[in-house]
Every structure is written in structure tokens, then in C-alpha cells.
Amino acid sequence: MEIKKTKLLIHICCEPDAVYAVPSMRNEYDLAGFFFNPNIHPKEEYEKRLSEVKRMSNLQKWELIVGDYNIRVWFDKIKEHKWDGEYSERCRACIKHSLTNTARFAKENNYDLFATTLTNSPRKKIEMLDEIGNEVEREIGIKYLHTNFKKKNGYLKSIKMSKVLNIYRQNYCGCIYSKIEKEQSIGGKYGREIIKTSK
Numbered sequence: 001m002e003i004k005k006t007k008l009l010i011h012i013c014c015e016p017d018a019v020y021a022v023p024s025m026r027n028e029y030d031l032a033g034f035f036f037n038p039n040i041h042p043k044e045e046y047e048k049r050l051s052e053v054k055r056m057s058n059l060q061k062w063e064l065i066v067g068d069y070n071i072r073v074w075f076d077k078i079k080e081h082k083w084d085g086e087y088s089e090r091c092r093a094c095i096k097h098s099l100t101n102t103a104r105f106a107k108e109n110n111y112d113l114f115a116t117t118l119t120n121s122p123r124k125k126i127e128m129l130d131e132i133g134n135e136v137e138r139e140i141g142i143k144y145l146h147t148n149f150k151k152k153n154g155y156l157k158s159i160k161m162s163k164v165l166n167i168y169r170q171n172y173c174g175c176i177y178s179k180i181e182k183e184q185s186i187g188g189k190y191g192r193e194i195i196k197t198s199k
């Protein structure tokens with residue numbers, strides 16, 4: 001008799017984080033990926049990241065569900081903290097928005113658990129993700145599966161897999177503010193214009 005697996009909906013933040021995380025859960029769970037990222041700016045970048053996720057869901061054969069891209073609602077959630085920088089309340093509000101929508105979809109569609117591939121990101125703190133996951137679990141009423149895909153060299157494995165599979169790796173987190181912050185940090189370090197003057 002076939003044993004019924006627990007149904008898991010896993011929020012996909014981007015393919016470099018998902019490429020190792022999603023297959024590593026498939027033996028244990030009956031899972032689907034949920035791409036919900038209205039934070040990503042501009043739209044072309046969103047489409048580029050989404051197309052990589054679609055490509056890998058076809059290749060690795062897992063179900064993908066694509067959520068709304070409603071940037072107005074996202075801006076409304078983070079507006080009070082928009083210039084607070086990475087790891088701040090801005091990120092907390094952004095991640096909470098993604099996990100709340102994942103949990104809602106999971107509950108409405110009879111999943112048992114929800115999780116996120118963000119726990120594979122070196123830019124995200126597990127403690128913050130755990131806190132947000134617990135809050136969302138209480139508010140929406142569906143269990144958050146605590147993961148840490150960075151463990152057991154998960155992050156290194158995902159880098160290697162990304163290289164082999166030629167997966168696009170972005171160089172900023174996703175929102176317009178993280179893009180500006182990245183560009184300013186590059187500009188500050190390398191981007192100064194050198195003007196030679198004759199003496």
C-alpha cells in the first residue's frame with residue numbers, strides 16, 4: 001500500500017536558492033513550488049527569474065504555481081521602511097508578505113505545511129525567517145516547516161548545481177531599494193570617475 005506523503009507548499013524566492021532545496025524535499029513530501037515575488041524590480045528581472053524557475057520545474061519535474069505580481073500591495077507593505085536597508089524592518093515586512101500569501105494559498109488548497117527556499121540564501125538570517133514563519137503560522141492557521149537549507153553544505157551544493165545547469169544568478173536581492181543600494185555600494189568602491197588633469 002502506498003504511503004500518503006505530507007503535502008508541502010514551498011515558497012520559491014529564486015532558482016539559485018531553489019535548485020538544491022526543492023529536490024532535497026521531494027522524497028519526504030508531496031510538494032509544489034509557489035513563486036510569489038512582487039518585490040522583484042523591474043518587471044523584466046521578475047520575468048527572467050521566473051523563467052529560470054519554470055525551466056527547472058520542467059527539468060526536475062515538480063509542480064509550479066505562480067502567484068500575483070501586485071507591486072502596489074507590496075509597496076504599501078514596506079513603504080514606512082523603504083530606505084532602512086537590507087536585514088531591516090523592510091525585509092521583515094517583505095518576507096512576511098510573501099510567506100503570508102504562501103500560507104494562505106496553502107491553506108485554501110489543502111496543503112499540510114508551508115516553507116520557503118529563502119533559508120538557503122546567505123543574505124537571510126534563519127532566526128528572522130523562523131520568527132516570521134511562526135507569526136504567519138499563528139495568523140493564517142497552517143503549520144510552518146522550519147528548514148535550514150544552508151546546512152550540510154546546501155548553499156555550496158546550490159552554487160555548484162547552478163553552474164552545471166547554467167542558472168541565472170542575480171546580483172541584488174530583488175526590490176528597487178536593494179538594486180539602488182547595490183549600485184551605490186559598487187559605485188562607492190569601484191565606480192569613481194578618474195579625471196586626469198595636466199599639471
Ligand code: SF4
Pocket residue numbers: 039040078086087090091092094095173174175176177178
Ligand atoms: S532587500 Fe530583499 S528581502 Fe529586503 S525588502 Fe528588498 S527584496 Fe525584500
